Amino acid sequence: xxxxxxxTINNKVFSNSIWMILEKIISVFGLLFVTSYVAKYIGPSNFxxxxxxxxxxxxxxxxxxxxxxxxxxxxxxxxxxxxINLMMSTSYLRHLVFISLSIGILCYLWVSSDQLTFTxxxxxAVAYYFSAIDVFxxxxxxxxxxxxxxxxxxxxxxxxxxxxxxxxxxxxxxxYLCIPIILVTCIPFAMKVYLYHSKKFNFQPRIxxxxxxxxxxxxxTPLAFSTVSAIIYTRVTLFFIMAYCGPSELGIFSVASQLxxxxxxxxxxxxxxxxxxxYTEKDESIALIxxxxxxxSVLFCAIIVILILVLIGKKLILTxxxxxxxxxxxxxxxxxxxxxxxxxxxxxxxxxxxxxGFSFLSLKMMLTMLLSIPSAYFLTKEYGIYGAAIxxxxxxxxxxxxxxxxxxxxxxxxxHYKMFxxxxxxxx
Numbered sequence: 500x501x502x503x504x505x506x507t508i509n510n511k512v513f514s515n516s517i518w519m520i521l522e523k524i525i526s527v528f529g530l531l532f533v534t535s536y537v538a539k540y541i542g543p544s545n546f547x548x549x550x551x552x553x554x555x556x557x558x559x560x561x562x563x564x565x566x567x568x569x570x571x572x573x574x575x576x577x578x579x580x581x582x583i584n585l586m587m588s589t590s591y592l593r594h595l596v597f598i599s600l601s602i603g604i605l606c607y608l609w610v611s612s613d614q615l616t617f618t619x620x621x622x623x624a625v626a627y628y629f630s631a632i633d634v635f636x637x638x639x640x641x642x643x644x645x646x647x648x649x650x651x652x653x654x655x656x657x658x659x660x661x662x663x664x665x666x667x668x669x670x671x672x673x674x675y676l677c678i679p680i681i682l683v684t685c686i687p688f689a690m691k692v693y694l695y696h697s698k699k700f701n702f703q704p705r706i707x708x709x710x711x712x713x714x715x716x717x718x719x720t721p722l723a724f725s726t727v728s729a730i731i732y733t734r735v736t737l738f739f740i741m742a743y744c745g746p747s748e749l750g751i752f753s754v755a756s757q758l759x760x761x762x763x764x765x766x767x768x769x770x771x772x773x774x775x776x777x778y779t780e781k782d783e784s785i786a787l788i789x790x791x792x793x794x795x796s797v798l799f800c801a802i803i804v805i806l807i808l809v810l811i812g813k814k815l816i817l818t819x820x821x822x823x824x825x826x827x828x829x830x831x832x833x834x835x836x837x838x839x840x841x842x843x844x845x846x847x848x849x850x851x852x853x854x855x856g857f858s859f860l861s862l863k864m865m866l867t868m869l870l871s872i873p874s875a876y877f878l879t880k881e882y883g884i885y886g887a888a889i890x891x892x893x894x895x896x897x898x899x900x901x902x903x904x905x906x907x908x909x910x911x912x913x914x915h916y917k918m919f920x921x922x923x924x925x926x927x
Contacts, residue, residue, distance in 0.1 A: 517647040535754075535819035536677065540667040543750030543823055545615075549676075550753040551741050552619045554734045555604055556627040561726040563597035563631045570718055571634060573639035573852065576775050582641065589715045597631040615673070622677035629684040635691035640771055647694055648687075655686035695908050721861030728864030732871035732894050733841075736887040739879040752884045754820055755830035758812060759838050762804045766797045766842045774849045786853060787914060788923060794846045795918035801842045805835045826884075833888035840895040847903045847911045859906050867898045 538546045575582030601624045608620040639647045647797045659679040666675045678876075773793050780786040813828045820827070851860055871894040878886030903911040917923050 503594070507701060507768075507894065518649050521649055527780055529747065529805050536665050537663055538750070538824070540820050541673055541676075543747040545673060545746070545750070546750030546753060547741070547746030547751075548616050549619060549814065550737065550749055551625050551746065552616060553738050554602070556620075556623045557734070558678075558727055558730055559597055559600040559604060559624075559633045560627045560927060561730050562600060563593050564723065564726070569897055570638045570715065572641045572771075573778055577719055579642065583638070585711050585715065590632065590634060592715065594633045597628055601628065615768070618674050618677060619680075622680045625681045626684045631891070632687050633684075633691065634918040635688075635695050639691075641775065643772070643775060644771075647691070649695070651687040651690040654690060655683050658686060686907075691871035705785050718857060721728045721857045724861045726864070728861075728868040729898075732864070732868040732898070735868075735871055736875045736879060736890055739875050740884060740887050743880050744883050748884050751827045752830055754816070754824050755827035755834055755884075755888070758808065758815065758827070759834035760841075762808075762839065763842050765804075766800055767845065769793070770797065770845045770849065774901070776854075777850075778853060781855075781909050786850075787910070788917065790846055790850045791914050791917035791923050794843055794914060795924065797840075797843055797846060801839050805839060810837060830884055830888050832890065833885065837888070837891040837895050840892070840899045844895070844899055847899065847914065850911065850914060851906055854907060854910070856906055861903045863898070863905070867894060867902055870894065870897060916917070 541549075558638040562894070571582060572585055574585055605617070605624060606619055608617045609646055636648050639645055659682045662679040662682060663676065665671075665680070737752070738748060771794065773789070777786050777789050777793075780789065809832065812831055813825070814844060816824055816828050817833075871890065874893050875890040876889060879884075882889070900915075
C-alpha cells in the first residue's frame with residue numbers, strides 16, 4: 500500500500516511538471532516569436548523603455564505578495580483547508596499594498612519620464628495588478644493541478660499574441676501595445692477566479708483577516724524582502740544600463756537576457772512540482788538526498804541547453820530580431836554562465852524554506868543585493884552592457900554558494916556536494 504501511494508504521488512508530481520512545462524513552452528515560444536516581431540518593429544530604444552518600466556513594477560508586485568507564494572504553497576501542500584483559509588483571509592493585503600505602491604510609482608514616472616514611458620507604465624501597472632492578486636495559480640500548483648493554470652494562461656497568451664501581431668503587422672501606433680500587455684494577465688486571472696469558485700468544497704473557508712494577516716506579515720515579510728532583494732540584485736544592472744548606456748543598449752541587453760533565460764521554465768517546473776514531494780517528507784536526510792538529486796538534474800539540463808544556445812544563438816538573433824540586435828549574442832554568452840548558477844538557486848532556497856529558514860533567506864538576499872550594487876555600478880559604468888553581464892555572474896555565484904553555505908552548518912554545501920556522487924541518484 501505504501502509503495503502504491505509513493506508511485507501515485509510520483510506520477511502526479513511528474514504529470515504536474517509536464518503540464519507546467521507545456522504551459523511555459525507555449526508561453527516562452529509564443530512570447531519569443533511575437534516579442535521579437537514587436538522588437539523589430541519598435542527598435543531597441545523603445546524595447547528598452549518597455550523593459551525598464553516592467554522592471555519597476557515587478558518590484559511592486561513582489562512587495563505586495565508578502566512572500567505568500569512560498570508560505571501558501573507550503574501550507575496548501577501540507578494542509579489544504581488551512582491553506583485556503585490563509586489564502587482567502589489575506590488577499591486584501593495584496594490589493595492594498597500593490598495599489599498604494601503603484602500610485603507612487605506612476606507619480607514618479609509622470610514627473611520624471613516622457614509621455615510614452617508613462618503610458619506604458621499605466622498599462623504595466625494594470626497588468627501586474629492582476630498578477631499580484633493571483634493566488635489561484637499558487638493553489639493549483641500546490642494541489643498538483645497545474646493544468647488549469649496552463650489552460651487559462653494559454654488562452655490569455657494566445658489572445659494577447661494575436662493582438663500584438665495585428666498591431667505590429669499593420670504598424671499601428673505603439674501605444675496600442677498597452678492592450679495586449681493588460682490582456683496577458685487579465686484574461687487568465689478572470690478564468691482562474693471563475694474556475695476556483697465553481698468548485699464545491701466540503702467546508703466553508705474561515706475568514707479571519709486580523710489573525711491570518713498578522714501571521715502572513717510575520718512569516719511572509721522576510722520572504723517578501725528576500726524576493727525583492729533578489730529582484731533588485733538581478734535587475735539593478737538594468738537601471739544602471741538605462742542610466743549610463745541608454746534605452747537602446749538596454750533593449751539589446753534585454754534580448755540577450757531573454758534568450759539566455761528563456762529555457763529556465765523547464766527546471767523551474769520540475770523544481771516546483773518535486774518540492775511538493777520534498778515538503779511532505781518526514782525524514783530530513785531523505786529530503787536532502789532528494790534535493791541533491793534534483794539539483795544535479797537541473798545542472799545537467801542547464802549544461803545541455805546552454806551548449807545548444809552557444810551553437811545556434813547568433814542565427815536565432817538574426818532570424819528573430821534582426822541585425823540591430825546582433826550585439827546581443829556576445830552578451831548572451833556571458834549571461835548563460837549566470838543562468839547556469841541561477842537555475843540552481845531555487846533548489847537551495849526552497850530547501851532552506853523546508854528547514855524554516857525564512858529569516859535567513861531575507862538576510863541573505865539583502866546582503867547579496869548590497870554586494871551587487873557596487874559591482875553592477877562600476878562594471879556597467881566602465882564596460883557597458885558587457886560589464887553589467889559580468890556583474891550578474893559574480894552576484895549569482897556568491898548567492899548560490901558562499902551565502903547559502905552559512906545556513907545551518909553548511910547544509911546547502913552538503914546538498915551541492917552530494918549531487919556529484921553517483922550513489923545519490925541510485926537511491927529511491
